[in-house]
Amino acid sequence: MTETVPADTGTGYGRKTPSYDARLAEVGPGTPMGELMRRYWHPIATSASLTPDAPHRTRVLGENLVVFRDGEGRPGVVFERCAHRGSSLFYGRIEQDGIRCCYHGWKFDTQGHCLEQALEPDLGRRRDAARQPWYPVEERYGLVFVYMGPPDRKPALPRYDALEPLDEGDRYYAEWPIPGLPPTGLLSDFSWLNLYDNSADPAHVTWLHSTHSGYQMQDTGTPTGLPESFFEPAIVQDGISFTRTEYGLKYDHLIRDKDENGSPRTRSFRTELQLPNVFGLPDYVKLATDERPDLILWVVPSDDTHHRLFFALRSSDPERLARFTLGIKQNGKDAWELTDEERQRFPGDGEAQSSQGAISMHSEETLATTDRGVVMLRRMLKSMIDDVEAGRDPLNVSMTEEPPRHLDFGIFTLPTEA
Ligand code: FES
Numbered sequence: 001m002t003e004t005v006p007a008d009t010g011t012g013y014g015r016k017t018p019s020y021d022a023r024l025a026e027v028g029p030g031t032p033m034g035e036l037m038r039r040y041w042h043p044i045a046t047s048a049s050l051t052p053d054a055p056h057r058t059r060v061l062g063e064n065l066v067v068f069r070d071g072e073g074r075p076g077v078v079f080e081r082c083a084h085r086g087s088s089l090f091y092g093r094i095e096q097d098g099i100r101c102c103y104h105g106w107k108f109d110t111q112g113h114c115l116e117q118a119l120e121p122d123l124g125r126r127r128d129a130a131r132q133p134w135y136p137v138e139e140r141y142g143l144v145f146v147y148m149g150p151p152d153r154k155p156a157l158p159r160y161d162a163l164e165p166l167d168e169g170d171r172y173y174a175e176w177p178i179p180g181l182p183p184t185g186l187l188s189d190f191s192w193l194n195l196y197d198n199s200a201d202p203a204h205v206t207w208l209h210s211t212h213s214g215y216q217m218q219d220t221g222t223p224t225g226l227p228e229s230f231f232e233p234a235i236v237q238d239g240i241s242f243t244r245t246e247y248g249l250k251y252d253h254l255i256r257d258k259d260e261n262g263s264p265r266t267r268s269f270r271t272e273l274q275l276p277n278v279f280g281l282p283d284y285v286k287l288a289t290d291e292r293p294d295l296i297l298w299v300v301p302s303d304d305t306h307h308r309l310f311f312a313l314r315s316s317d318p319e320r321l322a323r324f325t326l327g328i329k330q331n332g333k334d335a336w337e338l339t340d341e342e343r344q345r346f347p348g349d350g351e352a353q354s355s356q357g358a359i360s361m362h363s364e365e366t367l368a369t370t371d372r373g374v375v376m377l378r379r380m381l382k383s384m385i386d387d388v389e390a391g392r393d394p395l396n397v398s399m400t401e402e403p404p405r406h407l408d409f410g411i412f413t414l415p416t417e418a
Pocket residue numbers: 082083084085086087101102103104105106
């Protein structure tokens with residue numbers, strides 16, 4: 001009697017321990033990506049809600065920091081741990097010219113100079129030696145930016161022509177309209193790379209945002225929306241293209257429908273990523289076509305397994321903020337209103353990206369044609385890391401003030417195809 005061996009016996013047993021690409025994902029001091037990220041300015045807080053009332057603690061690139069605005073209105077970023085004996089400056093008190101630690105009353109200004117040591121003779125004869133570690137900040141577009149890298153390589157804070165100059169009646173919006181949110185922003189408990197990969201992955205829009213989320217324009221109360229063709233899987237193979245750009249990469253995702261006269265019309269939904277962590281996003285609700293773009297986003301790593309998404313929006317229309325931040329509804333509800341069962345039936349970006357893991361296990365991925373943008377992005381990030389390690393300035397770093405950068409994103413009417 002011959003023994004029959006089952007043809008397929010399961011593939012789960014005995015696999016190698018999954019791993020992630022630490023070179024891309026880890027952001028602490030001294031790590032390859034951490035040192036790359038430390039060559040750029042990053043948003044750390046929103047300007048409007050950063051008031052002299054109280055300091056705020058946050059974490060950026062794996063470092064515990066306190067961000068505050070002194071009584072003169074100057075923003076400051078210092079280490080959370082007091083240079084004296086380590087109490088948290090989160091419990092400090094804001095004064096006209098600085099922040100005073102709760103424990104023994106040492107006071108530091110926004111650049112970490114120790115102004116007073118309350119209990120020492122003459123308020124501290126050697127207080128100059130007690131400098132609180134600090135980082136430079138700049139305010140622009142409604143955001144407070146911090147630079148955490150080598151002082152001699154500090155670049156100019158980039159400007160964007162999507163955001164300046166302001167048009168008539170415009171103002172900046174940078175705060176998520178979520179009650180009780182601190183100026184340090186909205187924390188998500190998964191890697192910055194899960195989200196930034198997503199920004200180079202237009203194919204997911206065709207699938208996730210139609211088949212699973214429902215068409216993203218449903219129930220948004222807006223007059224226009226992406227046509228069904230945008231959500232047909234065939235568009236992914238012949239209607240999505242990726243291009244390397246001066247600042248990183250961009251994709252074009254074609255929108256095919258008919259104009260007011262019934263003639264076939266092709267538009268492109270275009271997004272550009274400015275590496276290592278910035279992108280421009282078109283108005284995906286109103287589909288503002290052939291208009292000046294108005295929205296820049298920054299994916300800021302908090303640590304290896306957390307990030308914050310900051311944005312600056314230029315608009316004269318208060319509804320524009322609501323469209324952008326609340327535009328995608330599932331089952332007619334905002335994300336935080338959904339039950340677990342609804343999240344199963346109508347998963348969106350939050351479900352897709354957070355469930356990849358605190359850091360996605362790259363060894364377990366099976367990349368395919370739709371991942372061209374993700375592959376390009378990761379390769380470019382790695383070559384930027386190589387540049388830093390070789391002592392060169394990486395992409396998109398300029399030591400001198402430049403004219404506003406033109407990121408190529410928006411929704412554009414393309415010439416009619418023959
Ligand atoms: S620990 Fe801050 S003043 Fe002593």
